Amino acid sequence: MATEVVMPQMGYDMQEGKVLRWLKQEGEQVARSEIIAEIETDKAAIEMPAYAEGVLGKIYIQEGMTVPVGTVIAVITAPGEEIPDAPPADAPAATPSEVPAPALETAPAPPVVTPVAAAVPATGQIKASPVARRLADELGVSLSQITGTGPGGRITKTDVQGFSASTPAPATPAPAAEKTKEEAAAPPRLTIDQVPETIQLSPMRRAIARVTSASNRDVPHFYVMGEIEMDGVMELRSQVNRDLQEQEGLRLSVNDFIIKASARALAKFPNLNAFFEGDSLKMNKTINVGVAMDLKGQGLMIPALMDVGSMSLVEISKAVRHLAERARSGHLTQEEYTAGTFTVSNLGMFNVDNFVAIIFPPQAAVLATGSVKKRPVVRDDQIVVGQVMNCTLSIDHRISDGAEAAQFMGELKRLLESPALLLM
Amino acid sequence: MPEITIRDAISQGLKEALDNDERVFIMGEDVGYYGGAYAVTKGFVQEYGERRIMDTPISESVFVGAGVGAAMAGLRPVVEIMTINFSLLAMDQIVNHAAKIHYMSGGQLKAPVIIRTVTGGGAGLAATHSQSLEGWYATVPGLKVITPATPYDALGLLRTAFKDENPIIYAEHDLLYRTRGEVPEEYYEVPFGQARIAREGTDITIVANSGMVRVAEDAAKKLEARGVSAEVIDLRTLRPLDIDTIAKSVHKTNRCIVVEETWRFGGFGSFIASEIQEIAFDDLDAPVARVGCADVPAPYSKPLEDLQIPNGDTIIREIERVIGL
Numbered sequence: 001m002a003t004e005v006v007m008p009q010m011g012y013d014m015q016e017g018k019v020l021r022w023l024k025q026e027g028e029q030v031a032r033s034e035i036i037a038e039i040e041t042d043k044a045a046i047e048m049p050a051y052a053e054g055v056l057g058k059i060y061i062q063e064g065m066t067v068p069v070g071t072v073i074a075v076i077t078a079p080g081e082e083i084p085d086a087p088p089a090d091a092p093a094a095t096p097s098e099v100p101a102p103a104l105e106t107a108p109a110p111p112v113v114t115p116v117a118a119a120v121p122a123t124g125q126i127k128a129s130p131v132a133r134r135l136a137d138e139l140g141v142s143l144s145q146i147t148g149t150g151p152g153g154r155i156t157k158t159d160v161q162g163f164s165a166s167t168p169a170p171a172t173p174a175p176a177a178e179k180t181k182e183e184a185a186a187p188p189r190l191t192i193d194q195v196p197e198t199i200q201l202s203p204m205r206r207a208i209a210r211v212t213s214a215s216n217r218d219v220p221h222f223y224v225m226g227e228i229e230m231d232g233v234m235e236l237r238s239q240v241n242r243d244l245q246e247q248e249g250l251r252l253s254v255n256d257f258i259i260k261a262s263a264r265a266l267a268k269f270p271n272l273n274a275f276f277e278g279d280s281l282k283m284n285k286t287i288n289v290g291v292a293m294d295l296k297g298q299g300l301m302i303p304a305l306m307d308v309g310s311m312s313l314v315e316i317s318k319a320v321r322h323l324a325e326r327a328r329s330g331h332l333t334q335e336e337y338t339a340g341t342f343t344v345s346n347l348g349m350f351n352v353d354n355f356v357a358i359i360f361p362p363q364a365a366v367l368a369t370g371s372v373k374k375r376p377v378v379r380d381d382q383i384v385v386g387q388v389m390n391c392t393l394s395i396d397h398r399i400s401d402g403a404e405a406a407q408f409m410g411e412l413k414r415l416l417e418s419p420a421l422l423l424m
Numbered sequence: 425m426p427e428i429t430i431r432d433a434i435s436q437g438l439k440e441a442l443d444n445d446e447r448v449f450i451m452g453e454d455v456g457y458y459g460g461a462y463a464v465t466k467g468f469v470q471e472y473g474e475r476r477i478m479d480t481p482i483s484e485s486v487f488v489g490a491g492v493g494a495a496m497a498g499l500r501p502v503v504e505i506m507t508i509n510f511s512l513l514a515m516d517q518i519v520n521h522a523a524k525i526h527y528m529s530g531g532q533l534k535a536p537v538i539i540r541t542v543t544g545g546g547a548g549l550a551a552t553h554s555q556s557l558e559g560w561y562a563t564v565p566g567l568k569v570i571t572p573a574t575p576y577d578a579l580g581l582l583r584t585a586f587k588d589e590n591p592i593i594y595a596e597h598d599l600l601y602r603t604r605g606e607v608p609e610e611y612y613e614v615p616f617g618q619a620r621i622a623r624e625g626t627d628i629t630i631v632a633n634s635g636m637v638r639v640a641e642d643a644a645k646k647l648e649a650r651g652v653s654a655e656v657i658d659l660r661t662l663r664p665l666d667i668d669t670i671a672k673s674v675h676k677t678n679r680c681i682v683v684e685e686t687w688r689f690g691g692f693g694s695f696i697a698s699e700i701q702e703i704a705f706d707d708l709d710a711p712v713a714r715v716g717c718a719d720v721p722a723p724y725s726k727p728l729e730d731l732q733i734p735n736g737d738t739i740i741r742e743i744e745r746v747i748g749l
Contacts, residue, residue: 129710130708134706158709
């Protein structure tokens with residue numbers, strides 16, 4: 001039986017993908033799980049395996065073409081089987097069997113359904129008459145903005161006309177008048193190199209815009225701020241880094257400690273490691289810490305360190321370095337894009353006192369950390385110099401409340417202020 | 425322009441044909457000395473004689489069959505069936521013979537018979553005398569079905585019928601005989617397959633035929649008082665059907681309701697509704713609505729019969745329910 005190969009959804013916000021390269025040609029034998037194509041998403045190039053065994057019967061989408069998620073891009077057939085000339089006209093959106101199955105043993109299923117659907121009513125379809133649809137199309141008006149007054153709330157032609165009339169038309173330029181002397185004396189117009197330039201957003205920038213807007217709009221954020229004394233971490237770090245550098249060419253970063261401490265705190269407060277799913281919470285069984293990474297001008301990415309709960313500090317450090325390399329070269333696995341259950345965002349290297357981060361849905365929380373700085377602190381009623389890091393936890397209030405968030409913050413503080421605990 | 429009744433208009437058309445074409449003759453129950461059950465042929469037998477105005481036995485299958493045969497033999501018979509309810513006795517002659525002989529003889533034979541009959545309810549004549557079955561005949565290829573609603577159309581369509589080479593069901597509504605209207609003295613014809621805009625409007629198209637045209641006009645008048653401008657289309661002929669005029673109207677009004685004086689189940693209104701949604705889907709602002717008779721045999725009781733047959737208020741209620749004007 002012919003198996004359709006569809007543009008996979010890699011990451012909940014992925015809406016389209018580009019076929020970068022076909023690694024198999026039409027007529028070639030493919031084994032299950034064998035890489036058949038390279039797909040470029042908003043964020044990276046990803047290798048796409050075959051989900052069926054057979055012959056790559058027909059390639060519908062050629063290299064370089066971008067198509068929506070769920071589009072049939074090729075078909076795998078049994079040897080000798082007839083090959084459909086064209087993909088089915090009503091190719092369904094990616095069905096579960098065709099979407100790369102997440103590795104359930106090690107990671108929670110990536111959320112495939114976009115939780116952002118504010119404009120679409122519960123029925124999933126806007127009720128509008130055919131002529132209203134045509135008219136809205138002609139006027140460039142979105143039906144989702146219009147309230148229907150027809151039977152059963154149907155949007156009618158009048159509704160579209162009314163909406164269109166109430167929406168301010170682009171300002172028409174004032175009639176050209178005779179130039180007055182004042183106008184003639186007005187400063188000269190912009191020269192050609194003073195005219196602002198319009199730059200198209202990169203796919204990644206667009207994805208970031210989409211995700212952060214949705215999160216800021218739909219996720220009720222609240223924030224808990226803390227001040228953590230990092231003298232212990234700095235001391236421990238300098239003790240081990242000398243040996244580590246010699247033996248493994250490795251140095252633990254402050255961020256490695258933050259990731260480790262976060263994972264430990266999450267184990268104690270599993271709500272903050274959960275996903276919000278409407279009427280229920282998905283309690284993730286592994287702790288996958290997403291690490292916000294700056295891609296040097298290309299944007300931001302939050303690949304996940306899988307199952308951090310079982311990793312030592314050194315393992316975390318190695319894994320983060322590996323993750324960063326692959327993120328920058330565009331070689332992350334699909335799982336690493338989607339499987340994060342909590343995010344750590346660290347701007348410490350930029351000399352930042354404190355900042356507030358936006359949650360990466362469907363995660364419950366994000367930890368934003370500033371630089372470790374020398375500050376006056378009070379110890380035993382004495383003002384002394386301490387190394388202090390400010391941090392802000394952003395939490396989805398649908399999942400958790402202030403008390404729990406505060407306790408999480410307390411646990412984080414306890415672990416980082418007594419970093420030997422992180423070696424246990 | 426003289427104002428005459430539909431009865432007069434039909435009489436005039438028949439006389440013209442009798443005068444101008446000696447192949448034309450009329451036969452049916454009581455068409456001669458009684459002058460026709462609805463007095464359309466009053467005085468005809470005295471003027472044209474028994475050879476051309478023939479009273480027949482009460483046997484529809486016999487005289488319709490004879491009319492079809494006469495037409496095949498080269499005459500231009502007009503067969504009057506007292507009401508369309510009785511045409512069921514001649515169904516085989518009409519559907520299996522008149523409608524098909526041209527086709528089945530490979531074009532060698534024709535049956536240009538005009539079957540005049542009376543359709544519609546509302547006269548308190550009970551279940552077996554009050555049906556509007558013209559829609560049934562309209563389903564049959566080979567037949568033409570004419571349903572005039574005004575004196576002008578009654579005459580103009582009859583003239584066209586006499587020129588047509590096909591068997592024709594010419595259905596006169598029992599309550600319309602006394603309807604008056606202007607008819608020019610100059611000769612004119614009304615072509616088949618061309619609907620009439622009975623009333624212009626911009627908000628909704630009401631499609632009707634025969635007795636339902638005036639009901640639709642009544643609804644339109646009441647709607648006007650509510651600030652709704654309804655366009656009324658009189659189909660004039662069910663087959664050929666002028667779907668283009670309806671589609672053009674719907675393009676303007678974006679809404680359509682089809683009214684027929686028969687049961688909605690399988691009625692010709694369902695065909696029109698289906699055609700309109702197919703042709704004019706992108707023009708529609710609401711589903712195509714339909715109004716027909718209550719799904720029961722016509723009651724004898726006058727108050728109940730009034731409830732069974734659509735009236736202006738029935739149409740308005742349906743518009744409110746489905747279209748929500």
